[in-house]
Amino acid sequence: xxxxxxxxxxxxxxxxxxxxxxxxxxxxxxxxxxxxxxxxxxxxxxxxxxxxxxxxxxxxxxxxxxxxxxxxxxxxxxxxxxxxxxxxxxxxxxxxxxxxxxxxxxxxxxxxxxxxxxxxxxxxxxxxxxxxxxxxxxxxxxxxxxxxxxxxxxxxxxxxxxxxxxxxxxxxxxxxxxxxxxxxxxxxxxxxxxxxxxxxxxxxxxxxxxxxxxxxxxxxxxxxxxxxxxxxxxxxxxxxxxxxxxxxxxxxxxxxxxxxxxxxxxxxxxxxxxxxxxxxxxxxxxxxxxxxxxxxxxxxxxxxxxxxxxxxxxxxxxxxxxxxxxxxxxxxxxxxxxxxxxxxxxxxxxxxxxxxxxxxxxxxxxxxxxxxxxxxxxxxxxxxxxxxxxxxxxxxxxxxxxxxxxxxxxxxxxxxxxxxxxxxxxxxxxxxxxxxxxxxxxxxxxxxx
Amino acid sequence: xxxxxxxxxxxxxxxxxxxxxxxxxxxxxxxxxxxxxxxxxxxxxxxxxxxxxxxxxxxxxxxxxxxxxxxxxxxxxxxxxxxxxxxxxxxxxxxxxxxxxxxxxxxxxxxxxxxxxxxxxxxxxxxxxxxxxxxxxxxxxxxxxxxxxxxxxxxxxxxxxxxxxxxxxxxxxxxxxxxxxxxxxxxxxxxxxxxxxxxxxxxxxxxxxxxxxxxxxxxxxxxxxxxxxxxxxxxxxxxxxxxxxxxxxxxxxxxxxxxxxxxxxxxxxxxxxxxxxxxxxxxxxxxxxxxxxxxxxxxxxxxxxxxxxxxxxxxxxxxxxxxxxxxxxxxxxxxxxxxxxxxxxxxxxxxxxxxxxxxxxxxxxxxxxxxxxxxxxxxxxxxxxxxxxxxxxxxxxxxxxxxxxxxxxxxxxxxxxxxxxxxxxxxxxxxxxxxxxxxxxxxxxxxxx
Numbered sequence: 001x002x003x004x005x006x007x008x009x010x011x012x013x014x015x016x017x018x019x020x021x022x023x024x025x026x027x028x029x030x031x032x033x034x035x036x037x038x039x040x041x042x043x044x045x046x047x048x049x050x051x052x053x054x055x056x057x058x059x060x061x062x063x064x065x066x067x068x069x070x071x072x073x074x075x076x077x078x079x080x081x082x083x084x085x086x087x088x089x090x091x092x093x094x095x096x097x098x099x100x101x102x103x104x105x106x107x108x109x110x111x112x113x114x115x116x117x118x119x120x121x122x123x124x125x126x127x128x129x130x131x132x133x134x135x136x137x138x139x140x141x142x143x144x145x146x147x148x149x150x151x152x153x154x155x156x157x158x159x160x161x162x163x164x165x166x167x168x169x170x171x172x173x174x175x176x177x178x179x180x181x182x183x184x185x186x187x188x189x190x191x192x193x194x195x196x197x198x199x200x201x202x203x204x205x206x207x208x209x210x211x212x213x214x215x216x217x218x219x220x221x222x223x224x225x226x227x228x229x230x231x232x233x234x235x236x237x238x239x240x241x242x243x244x245x246x247x248x249x250x251x252x253x254x255x256x257x258x259x260x261x262x263x264x265x266x267x268x269x270x271x272x273x274x275x276x277x278x279x280x281x282x283x284x285x286x287x288x289x290x291x292x293x294x295x296x297x298x299x300x301x302x303x304x305x306x307x308x309x310x311x312x313x314x315x316x317x318x319x320x321x322x323x324x325x326x327x328x329x330x331x332x333x334x335x336x337x338x339x340x341x342x343x344x345x346x347x348x349x350x351x352x353x354x355x356x357x358x359x360x361x362x363x364x365x366x367x368x369x370x371x372x373x374x375x376x377x378x379x380x381x382x383x384x385x386x387x388x389x390x391x392x393x394x395x396x397x398x399x400x401x402x403x404x405x406x407x408x409x410x411x412x413x414x415x416x417x418x419x420x421x422x423x424x425x426x427x428x429x430x431x432x433x434x435x436x437x438x439x440x441x442x443x444x445x446x447x448x449x
Numbered sequence: 450x451x452x453x454x455x456x457x458x459x460x461x462x463x464x465x466x467x468x469x470x471x472x473x474x475x476x477x478x479x480x481x482x483x484x485x486x487x488x489x490x491x492x493x494x495x496x497x498x499x500x501x502x503x504x505x506x507x508x509x510x511x512x513x514x515x516x517x518x519x520x521x522x523x524x525x526x527x528x529x530x531x532x533x534x535x536x537x538x539x540x541x542x543x544x545x546x547x548x549x550x551x552x553x554x555x556x557x558x559x560x561x562x563x564x565x566x567x568x569x570x571x572x573x574x575x576x577x578x579x580x581x582x583x584x585x586x587x588x589x590x591x592x593x594x595x596x597x598x599x600x601x602x603x604x605x606x607x608x609x610x611x612x613x614x615x616x617x618x619x620x621x622x623x624x625x626x627x628x629x630x631x632x633x634x635x636x637x638x639x640x641x642x643x644x645x646x647x648x649x650x651x652x653x654x655x656x657x658x659x660x661x662x663x664x665x666x667x668x669x670x671x672x673x674x675x676x677x678x679x680x681x682x683x684x685x686x687x688x689x690x691x692x693x694x695x696x697x698x699x700x701x702x703x704x705x706x707x708x709x710x711x712x713x714x715x716x717x718x719x720x721x722x723x724x725x726x727x728x729x730x731x732x733x734x735x736x737x738x739x740x741x742x743x744x745x746x747x748x749x750x751x752x753x754x755x756x757x758x759x760x761x762x763x764x765x766x767x768x769x770x771x772x773x774x775x776x777x778x779x780x781x782x783x784x785x786x787x788x789x790x791x792x793x794x795x796x797x798x799x800x801x802x803x804x805x806x807x808x809x810x811x812x813x814x815x816x817x818x819x820x821x822x823x824x825x826x827x828x829x830x831x832x833x834x835x836x837x838x839x840x841x842x843x844x845x846x847x848x849x850x851x852x853x854x855x856x857x858x859x860x861x862x863x864x865x866x867x868x869x870x871x872x873x874x875x876x877x878x879x880x881x882x883x884x885x886x887x888x889x890x891x892x893x894x895x896x897x898x
Binding site: 314316317318319322376377378379380406407408409410411421422423425426427429440442444446 | 893
């Protein structure tokens with residue numbers, strides 16, 4: 001392994017995979033890819049992903065088995081993405097080095113150390129899709145497109161993009177995070193994309209406040225919830241696209257946007273062109289992409305992925321692996337307090353002495369009160385400097401200096417607290433689908449002799 | 450499962466084992482035992498042991514596989530102990546319900562909830578042997594027995610038990626703990642007895658201060674270490690008995706005893722009759738049983754189990770699973786800060802509301818400063834009442850009241866701090882043989898609706 005970059009050579013990668021007891025076909029595939037890969041040059045960030053897992057040592061075995069078992073595709077494979085639409089989406093947004101979990105639907109994330117920007121660039125923002133990307137989005141085609149507002153409103157609306165763009169615009173930084181971010185840390189494991197820490201981004205979104213539009217339509221007293229509809233085609237004929245919503249108070253909150261720009265550019269296809277909802281601080285599935293309709297409901301929305309175990313959490317704390325009756329599940333809403341270390345990188349090597357720790361913290365509907373950093377498994381803590389958020393719902397940057405005392409293995413931990421005294425847990429409380437993971441982030445590093 | 454007792458029925462046990470994917474031969478064995486067991490009546494505490502593991506839910510699978518893979522014998526099997534000597538030792542000390550890890554050598558422990566006594570009764574003290582128990586011990590036979598003190602002393606001694614008993618006696622409570630206690634919590638797993646929390650006891654030991662004896666022999670300036678020899682027969686002809694020692698300062702410390710009584714009775718066979726060393730606060734292997742010789746050394750003792758990876762720790766923090774060169778290993782000495790919850794029991798059920806948490810805390814060469822208890826994965830902590838120790842090296846009792854807010858799964862955590870501010874770690878730092886485990890003790894409980 002190239003210690004400085006945290007990358008594995010192909011030889012190292014193959015050896016590690018073999019040592020980890022990967023099935024022969026996985027090793028064969030790696031060898032085959034290795035041959036092809038030589039044409040592309042150096043090993044990319046996918047190697048780093050493996051190295052990061054590997055850095056936990058012999059525990060790697062489980063990680064490796066999981067890796068291959070679950071079909072996680074490191075970026076060494078990324079240029080091997082075979083689905084046309086997935087490849088097109090990755091190329092259009094320049095997401096070089098992303099780790100692809102699935103191609104259909106396309107789900108992909110970056111490593112925590114690749115997300116150090118205060119404003120997440122488009123080419124570093126994670127991708128979470130439930131269906132396919134509409135052709136309209138790739139073609140930037142507004143022909144026939146409109147946004148309908150109907151249901152419990154006095155005046156149903158049908159708005160063109162021109163009309164929306166003529167309304168008062170608002171630009172905010174907003175943390176959007178997949179409900180399953182951190183799922184790979186659940187024990188026992190749960191089904192679904194095995195996100196590590198990277199299914200989070202805080203980009204700058206420009207659009208109109210959903211509240212302004214709903215006021216224009218005139219909410220009836222019976223309005224209690226929104227239902228969001230997009231035009232993303234389902235993956236198969238028998239599947240319907242995701243359709244989630246939010247309570248009307250959250251919909252009316254000034255930071256809930258109908259966004260048409262991301263970081264000052266029209267939305268890329270994969271991020272929802274021409275229009276998406278941005279519901280900051282809440283589980284990412286609320287932030288529907290490729291939006292065409294908002295149905296104002298007189299009850300909690302019951303669209304696809306609102307019911308059963310989808311994006312729902314137990315109403316009470318459950319034991320790891322426990323069967324939870326469906327009637328005890330509740331819709332997931334805002335994220336609990338959370339932080340992420342973006343530097344140093346997992347698996348990086350350092351000299352003994354001072355090391356700067358950087359990262360972000362965010363707290364759903366709350367404010368981040370403080371962030372603390374530990375290098376001794378939680379025995380002692382250093383309070384980090386914490387920057388103010390750009391606006392409510394933007395993540396906040398922290399920085400701390402720690403002293404790595406000498407040779408050996410250390411884990412840098414960050415722990416954030418919100419304004420109600422809630423801290424990140426030291427063990428991940430479990431739920432059936434692995435949502436809202438906010439266990440203390442642990443970054444293993446090494447001090448060389 | 451009988452929720453109140455935390456015990457599994459045989460049907461439940463078999464079902465769980467099958468669900469956990471145990472190998473067919475394990476299930477067959479269980480069915481066979483079940484048939485025989487019916488003659489003995491109700492399922493014993495072994496069921497509780499399984500239930501405790503099972504309480505972590507689907508994570509059970511790994512636990513179960515480990516359980517069967519490693520040959521841990523729950524007490525449902527205990528009456529199946531086939532080794533004559535092991536059975537005799539268990540019967541003589543009345544250790545009903547103990548969980549037997551191995552029979553030859555005999556290694557066995559109780560559950561944490563079975564260790565609530567301030568002074569651990571003989572019938573609840575763990576057993577850790579490296580070899581066999583001398584026949585002399587079973588026969589309480591002092592014929593031909595003597596303790597020799599030789600090496601770097603001015604006057605080598607050969608003491609009869611009568612002579613030792615005529616020296617000034619001293620009685621102390623002393624925490625003795627196997628170096629591998631908590632090994633089962635190491636990740637990745639390490640070889641060796643998969644102790645849970647029970648390889649610890651704090652009984653009352655009576656004997657003479659080793660320092661008094663060494664002063665009588667007259668230490669030379671060259672004396673730096675002790676080497677302890679017992680008369681326990683090795684397991685096989687090519688194995689030599691364990692022979693460990695301590696630095697001379699620790700040997701001279703007034704609490705380091707040559708003990709001939711345990712809780713006011715002559716030492717039971719399995720605990721070292723007629724004489725053992727008690728080195729309180731230090732890794733248990735220092736406390737040699739069936740003692741016949743102390744060789745005062747002019748260097749660190751190099752007897753069996755003093756070298757290589759035996760009872761040795763890396764000189765610097767290592768990554769989980771890391772290969773550590775032998776020259777970087779150092780002899781294990783005193784235990785780090787630690788606590789254990791003895792009530793409520795793992796897997797117990799409660800009504801919402803106040804629950805009393807009890808346990809012990811100890812700190813090797815240090816003093817326990819405080820103990821805190823959490824029921825929310827370390828978010829908030831309640832300071833426990835902490836009793837003074839009976840004497841230095843005795844464990845200290847703590848008690849706290851927590852409020853279980855409502856239905857669901859909770860984990861009660863206890864965390865002790867020593868007088869230098871060292872707290873128990875939230876993750877277990879790893880070492881190659883899984884010694885000195887002191888991760889925060891987690892006790893899962895359930896509040897019923």
